[in-house]
Amino acid sequence: MQEFECPKCHNMIPATAVFCPACGSMARDDMQEKPQSKPASAQQEFEAPFPALAAEKAPATQPNVEQSKNQTNNMPKENFRTRNILIACLLVIFATLFIVSNVFYSTDSKVGRELTDSVPANDNNNLEELIIFKRALQDNGLMTDGAIPAYAIRVARNEKNNAERIVGITSKTNTITGVAFFKIYTLERNNGSAWEVEGTPLTKIFNDRMLDFSTKAIMADNNTVPQSTTINGKNYFFFAYSDFPMDDNNENARVTLALFNVDNQDLKLFNFGGSIKLRGGQKLVYGRLAGESGSQESRFAQSQAEHIKLIYIPTPEELEAERLAQEEAELNEPDRADDKWAHDNEENLDDINSGNEVEVKTKTYDTPIFNIKESKKSINNDNFTVVLGNNGNVYGFNKATRKYYVINGSGKAIDIGFASDNGSETTLNIKTATGRIVYNLSTDRARHE
Numbered sequence: 001m002q003e004f005e006c007p008k009c010h011n012m013i014p015a016t017a018v019f020c021p022a023c024g025s026m027a028r029d030d031m032q033e034k035p036q037s038k039p040a041s042a043q044q045e046f047e048a049p050f051p052a053l054a055a056e057k058a059p060a061t062q063p064n065v066e067q068s069k070n071q072t073n074n075m076p077k078e079n080f081r082t083r084n085i086l087i088a089c090l091l092v093i094f095a096t097l098f099i100v101s102n103v104f105y106s107t108d109s110k111v112g113r114e115l116t117d118s119v120p121a122n123d124n125n126n127l128e129e130l131i132i133f134k135r136a137l138q139d140n141g142l143m144t145d146g147a148i149p150a151y152a153i154r155v156a157r158n159e160k161n162n163a164e165r166i167v168g169i170t171s172k173t174n175t176i177t178g179v180a181f182f183k184i185y186t187l188e189r190n191n192g193s194a195w196e197v198e199g200t201p202l203t204k205i206f207n208d209r210m211l212d213f214s215t216k217a218i219m220a221d222n223n224t225v226p227q228s229t230t231i232n233g234k235n236y237f238f239f240a241y242s243d244f245p246m247d248d249n250n251e252n253a254r255v256t257l258a259l260f261n262v263d264n265q266d267l268k269l270f271n272f273g274g275s276i277k278l279r280g281g282q283k284l285v286y287g288r289l290a291g292e293s294g295s296q297e298s299r300f301a302q303s304q305a306e307h308i309k310l311i312y313i314p315t316p317e318e319l320e321a322e323r324l325a326q327e328e329a330e331l332n333e334p335d336r337a338d339d340k341w342a343h344d345n346e347e348n349l350d351d352i353n354s355g356n357e358v359e360v361k362t363k364t365y366d367t368p369i370f371n372i373k374e375s376k377k378s379i380n381n382d383n384f385t386v387v388l389g390n391n392g393n394v395y396g397f398n399k400a401t402r403k404y405y406v407i408n409g410s411g412k413a414i415d416i417g418f419a420s421d422n423g424s425e426t427t428l429n430i431k432t433a434t435g436r437i438v439y440n441l442s443t444d445r446a447r448h449e
Contacts, residue, residue: 345361
């Protein structure tokens with residue numbers, strides 16, 4: 001039986017072996033045929049149509065150097081031309097086969113992406129494991145769902161039977177059906193035997209989401225994603241992927257970090273969700289960890305998130321600015337008109353009560369902010385409608401601009417009335433328990449009397 005030396009452990013192994021029975025490493029790539037020497041008869045049959053070349057390659061006697069030069073110089077030009085044509089034809093054939101194989105079979109090709117509608121994570125450092133993983137799935141007929149391998153790495157041995165293990169993921173996103181999924185498979189190998197797929201894969205399905213497992217897409221290096229790690233004595237396969245909505249909604253983006261327990265098949269997902277924002281010309285997911293954050297697994301995920309550049313975790317100062325901006329946005333809603341007035345005029349209230357005349361800050365709205373039927377009183381003239389609400393606040397409606405606004409949001413008004421019966425009167429009197437507030441509807445200036 002023919003044997004050859006394993007390039008990794010240097011044991012002698014059968015010539016037909018693809019993987020070394022001793023160390024499990026791929027000893028040779030059986031996708032390519034090894035060159036074999038041809039028998040003399042076959043060599044003669046191949047060279048028979050070209051007797052001049054055959055005669056040149058297999059002379060009857062060994063010529064000296066001078067004879068060899070003379071024979072070469074005396075060779076007919078037709079033989080050189082024939083040989084050159086043959087070589088050119090072979091080069092054309094090999095080039096054509098190379099192009100065809102890349103266009104129709106490469107997972108990176110445009111055609112391949114259109115057929116699978118998935119993005120291959122071909123920047124994986126664990127190339128040997130990825131090849132083993134893919135072939136094991138092919139041998140078991142598990143590559144018919146259109147998914148493509150994303151990650152594959154060796155993980156801790158199975159303590160029950162001391163078997164070697166490889167965990168890998170396949171994924172697919174179909175923009176036509178709006179369905180995406182990934183599957184996690186476990187391979188085991190006992191005592192140098194072939195790699196076998198253990199059990200059924202863990203499958204995770206998403207609707208109207210786009211998944212991308214390539215480290216380039218999430219801006220992480222191969223030393224971070226994927227990796228095998230142990231937390232609390234549990235063996236985990238750690239990986240990450242981007243998870244974006246198909247409708248290009250930039251407010252609902254995620255980068256998901258995952259821990260797959262290779263012993264009990266438990267999957268923990270840690271979502272760093274938020275909006276997509278532009279920083280330095282690069283689109284980033286601006287967000288924080290959503291949900292549980294106290295476990296050791298969660299703390300591990302947060303530590304790894306710092307190495308994934310697609311995630312932008314805001315500083316405390318940025319968080320405070322974001323909170324204030326969110327609060328301001330909420331206060332600008334029509335149903336928060338009273339709170340908005342109180343927020344903007346906190347200092348003005350003290351000045352008014354002190355007898356000073358101040359310009360009140362007002363915000364106008366296109367939609368009603370009061371209900372006349374549920375108010376205590378409403379008055380009208382040619383230019384304004386003024387309403388005293390049940391809550392003690394005073395509201396106005398400018399008939400010229402068709403805008404609604406809060407006149408006084410202190411909640412202390414008892415009665416309202418115009419200073420005169422003039423149809424264009426702009427002076428409004430607001431009665432309170434401590435006196436009267438005079439309000440100019442044209443200038444929004446008020447004073448306490």
